[in-house]
Amino acid sequence: MPDIINLLPENIANQIAAGEVIQRPASAVKELLENAVDAGATEIKLFVNDAGKALVQVIDNGKGMSETDARMSFERHATSKIKNIDDLFHIKTMGFRGEALASIAGVAQVELKTKKAGETVGTYIEIENSVVKLQQPIAMNEGTNISMKNLFFNVPARRNFLKSNASELRQIVDEFIRVAMAFPSLFFSLTSNGQEVFHLEKGNLKQRIIQILGNNYSAKIVSVNEETDYMNIYGFVGKPETAKKTRGDQYFFVNNRFIKSAYLNHAVMNAFSEMIPKDSFPMYTLFIDIDPSRLDINVHPTKQEIKFEDEKIIYAFVQSAVKHALAQYSVTPTLDFELDPSIQQSEAVSQPFTSEKQFSATGSSLYNTFTKKNQAHFIDSKSDLGTWNDNLLKQNNLEPPFPKDIKDRMEQENFSSASFKNSQQAKTNKKPVSEEYLQIQKSFIAAENENGFILIHQQNAHERILYERFTEALTGKPIAIQRSLFPTAIDLAPADAVLLVELLPDLNILGYQVEPFGNNSFVIQGSPADVADGNEKDSLEKILEQYKHFNMDISFSKREKLLRSMAWQQSIKAGTFLSDKEMEALVEDLFNCNVNNTTPNGKPVFLEFKKDELSKMFGR
Ligand SMILES: Nc1ncnc2c1ncn2[C@@H]1O[C@H](COP(=O)(O)OP(=O)(O)OP(=O)(O)O)[C@@H](O)[C@H]1O
């Protein structure tokens, strides 16, 4: 059997955006799973111990490697997947840089067992700190079994930089899901510390979505399927009613590669506009198949960002395809799959990708930034690509995704500049003077104070009160808990289960007595006294959703996000009738808060109407 791995010539190696391949256990998971897929495996098993810090192991039944290739695979720029610069524009495999195994071997202890079809013995190699410790023949079945042990054992500073096990495991699950979702016809499993977390039988895409995201989607997804000469789009989107407060369940794959693209996400969101509430996110799992020469995946070391030859066309296709799917299932009344004629006639659709274009792509500043800056071992987490999507949007005169969302938040943060200036002091002297309150529209409470009267927003007020109460609980002031008479079971999608485990210690202090029950199930034994009996499950689910919503905002700590999510979730909503006693308690609690005039997110809690100003308005 011939060997297949070659060293890339230096000029090609230098053009590849290699960057820092292994940053955490999840990066190794991604690389090893992708190698197994590229090797044509039909069964791929992932094992992790200690959230991958102690062990990341992938066993596949793919084509294996010869003895020479096994040894070669750890060399930098050693790959069987491309040979020349042209190949960079026709990539059909997940890998192409010949970097991953070399990087892994540089920061961990690695054991590789591999056997090629038709060979009698396999090869066993132990490598540590890039040095081969042992190489010998081994008897085994066809395929590859590779273990990465003690990541960063030789770079303690980086090891210390890793996050908690719960957090690293969650990232592993994310990477696992991205690969497993892209290849539903392959078997995947994930076992963490000896416990099988995922067991995904071979099937079709719909089955895979349900295996991963949960059964509640089974009757609630709509298939998207459009084929054109330029590209195909297929996959599923959730019906509008399944939209959630979180962006979690959104997947885009281009030629089976998971990508992050605010731009394409915007296209889907546009197709859903008016059908879902703002601030909510529909599920989607969409695949774009396109001639690889029409894109450049070599723009980012993790390959999760790509550059399309013509983004506008892709945008229009994605948006129309999703609209069309929603219309066909009469989820929306309009049918709108006519492509803009200017796009149909545009050069990119009708003309092949010429060598000039290829040259101009590789000569672009974007390409150069990447190829120069992100060489192997260049460690810089703030890559220039952060602004890539912004530039795209600018070039195409598009609004950034969720402009309202971001604008709202900015406004909240700069709230002091607005008309509520004088209510900005942390503690105000606006306190009501009498205990007679009037509830208006089941949403506001009017109360007289020294200067005139204040109008309190009941939900915002309660959010502030709960936020301070929860903050105190975390610093040791116990919270009132009710034990459930009948413990409630709660089943979660695997990724949510991992998240819940991460939050359990804090949730416990905050009054949720929840215990893992195995198999992504939990039992709620008790909940904060404020939560109405029977609502424990619902309220916990909503907290998770809200938390994931906040999760996009990296400026908050995990605890802060949890506190805010819980305060928001448990606050009495506008539209709830309040008795005199309840209003009294609410106002008293509010004016005992450290800050009483804004919610944790900066929304006003009350407005003051001064007698003098009111008189003036009446011409007095
Ligand atoms: N599980 C596997 N089964 C068979 N061959 C493998 C396996 N893993 C790696 N190889 C071989 O080792 C080579 C090097 O792997 P490595 O992941 O380092 O690079 P790559 O996949 O070519 O590119 P990239 O760095 O983009 O992942 C691959 O090109 C492939 O030939």
Ligand SMILES: [Mg+2]
């Ligand atoms: Mg690889």
